[in-house]
Amino acid sequence: MRKVREVLRLKFECGRTHAEIAASTVIGETTVGDYLKRARACGLTWEEARPLSDAEVEARLFRYGGRNEPPSRVPIDFAWVHRELSKPAVTLQTLWVEYRDGAMGQAPLRAYEYSRFCALYARWKKKLSVVMRQVHRAGEKVFIDYSGRKPHIVDPQTGEIHEVELFVAVLGASNYTYAEATRTQKLADFVGSTIRAFEYFGGVPEVVVPDQLRSAVSGPDRYEPDINPTYLEMAQHYGVTVIPARPRKPRDKAKVEGGVLIAQRWILAALRNRTFFSLGELNAAIGELLERLNTRPFQKLEGCRRSAFQTLDKPALRPLPAHRYRIAKWKKARANIDYCVDYDHRLYSVPYALMGEEVEIRATATTIEVLHRNERVASHARSYGPKGTAIICDEHRPRQHRDYGKWPPERVVAWAESIGIQVGEFARRVMEQRTHPETGYRTCLGVIRLADKYGRARVNAACARALSIGSPTCKSVTAILKNGLDRAPQVEPATRAPIAHEHIRGARYFDTEDESDLGRNDSEVGRDEAVRDGRRRCARCSRRHRRNHCPLTK
Incomplete structure (x- = not known):
């Protein structure tokens, strides 16, 4: 770095010789003489140079370029170079050629050569990635x-x-x-x-x-x-x-x-x-x-x-917790219509109100937890049984699902009697006719539910009519109610006297055995019947049939 200001101060303010100035500033006596010569040439005195900075003093002394001063160059748009290099198939040599061609019309300025072009771009690029020294606090x-x-x-x-x-x-x-x-x-x-x-x-x-x-x-x-x-x-x-x-x-x-x-x-x-x-x-x-x-x-x-x-x-460092963390896996799922979620091909129940809602499953080696909006809604012991195993808690079921299949027949009949006496009799008849009581639950529950639509009195009358016609089914009761037959008076079927007519044979005609046939074998009875019908054994087909009815003559 040039020491122009110090040379001027020592010469004009301290009155030192060239040798003393050279020894003090550690430069040659020739350089000291050159600085003072330049100061006299441009008319710069120490009083003028005192308030100036080093750069301003040097600009005054060295503003007239000598033969060793490098010629002026066309400036490089480094931002353009950096931006173009990010495009495919673009190299520094390609950009230097474009830069050189653009500098031809800017005489007397000259373009930088390729090596200097690359060096200046590399120096500019280093300023883009400034490294920040990080200071780390203890235990942070x-x-x-x-x-x-x-x-x-x-x-x-x-x-x-x-x-x-x-x-x-x-x-x-x-x-x-x-x-x-x-x-x-x-x-x-x-x-x-x-x-x-x-x-x-x-x-x-x-x-x-x-x-x-x-x-x-x-x-x-x-x-x-x-x-x-x-x-x-x-x-x-x-x-x-x-x-x-x-x-x-x-x-x-x-x-x-x-x-x-x-x-x-x-x-x-x-x-x-x-x-x-x-x-x-x-x-x-x-x-x-x-x-x-x-x-x-x-x-x-x-x-x-x-x-x-x-x-x-x-x-x-902060102390470790009392218990080591047990790793758990998380999975998002949606509760199905059977209010169950699937994890690892096993089903786990959630409250039925969450049916169709998106939940999160937290699974450990021993526990399955289900969370909805960051609140735990269900917890089960993890199952390792066959795939498709379902773990369902009764409290997660709706009331009708909890009760289904657990009612004794007496409870169903008692519930039906609360609708009406005939409804209770209807339920009792259904339970007696079914081989297993549970098969009659749906029939009874279907009839009981009709009371919400048609009223208890009409359902009771419809059940009475269904019992009278011998059809204790839910379909019969529903049809009676739809057609309004429960309100129509019941007509007792009239008893008919037996009809006597010469063309009516009666049941005795179709009896397979006759009192006159008792004690005889089947062949004798069959022969007498054939004689009565006019049938004889045929010589052609060896079968018994009426005269002129042999199948061989047809």
């Missing part, structure tokens, strides 16, 4: 992520290699690290790893910062992500707040990004030549290396992760 945040590089275990029976996941959690203030291997990144494994990280730390921080993986965030969003209900319930159990990092913004969780990198170098790299046949063996080895990592001294700071944790984070 824990950052969670999975490693892109995965360990593996070997199936001892088949020799097949299975990749597993490496879970990493890092506390913000002390960089204290926890790591373990899990089979998947699914909800059960993710929640379990988070709980074990809290237990490893021996306390609970204020905020959990995970990535926006599906196990933590059911609806990813940059501004308002939807937390997975199970993970949110776990956070509420431990009293922590879940603030997911923004999508594709790894700097939001830079602590764990660095922790993952360190875990890959100091844990996975150390295990690269070892073979593990179970997840337990792998986690035991990871635990040993994790202790070495947390006790390894810092390079630029005093102490290690363990000592920093003991000093900073551990006193600020």
Whole structure:
């Protein structure tokens, strides 16, 4: 940086020689003489230069460009370059050619060459991504992520290699690290790893910062992500707040990004030549290396992760709850017309008033809870019976469903008698005729319900008429009421005298046995009947038939 003002001050205010000024400002005597020569050429005195800034003094002394001053260049519209690069098949070389062609008509200005064009754009682009240094308070945040590089275990029976996941959690203030291997990144494994990280730390921080993986965030969003209900319930159990990092913004969780990198170098790299046949063996080895990592001294700071944790984070962490969180799965469902919801192909009842309403199911290994508008409306012991098993509580049924099938026949008859004596007799007759009383319940209930539409008196009269005609059915009573026959007087059927006529044979004619036939065998009786009818045995067909009626002559 030029020291023009200091040279002028030492010369004109202090009266120092060129050698003394050069020694004081650590520049050459030739440069001191050049500065003073330029000041005399432009008529700048110290009194004029005193109130000016360094930039203004330099502008006065060096405004006349020399032969080494670079020529003027056509300015670059870096915003245009950045915007065009986002389009398909557009490169920096293509944009430089367009910039150079546009600068041809702006003489005497010249265009930048391609290398300088790229360098200036790269310098401008760095200013777009300004990095904010985050200051983490003790016990405030824990950052969670999975490693892109995965360990593996070997199936001892088949020799097949299975990749597993490496879970990493890092506390913000002390960089204290926890790591373990899990089979998947699914909800059960993710929640379990988070709980074990809290237990490893021996306390609970204020905020959990995970990535926006599906196990933590059911609806990813940059501004308002939807937390997975199970993970949110776990956070509420431990009293922590879940603030997911923004999508594709790894700097939001830079602590764990660095922790993952360190875990890959100091844990996975150390295990690269070892073979593990179970997840337990792998986690035991990871635990040993994790202790070495947390006790390894810092390079630029005093102490290690363990000592920093003991000093900073551990006193600020909140205590763990008395009971460990039991993982539960959540599912949205709609109550069917049978006031039941389906979970894992088993049915569980809810109050019948919620039929058709949308509810939430919270399922644990032992319990099924149903919530409506965040209020629990039903709770059942989880069923592991055959698929289609229904668990129904009587208090969830409507009254008519609770009573159906449990009434004795006497209760149905008593209810019918409260409508009318003939209705009670009708119900009694129905119960006596049915093989099982329950088959007559619907008939009796249907007749009793007719009283709401036609009145008790008419139903009682209709039942009396149905009994008189010998048709104690609900259809008969309904037809009588619809046609108004219950109001018509009953006509007793008239008794008829037997009719005597010579063409009426009577019942005796059709008797199969005659008193004269008693004591004789069937062949004798049949022969006499054939003789009476004029039938003889035919010589052609050997059958008995009337004369000239042989089937062979037809």
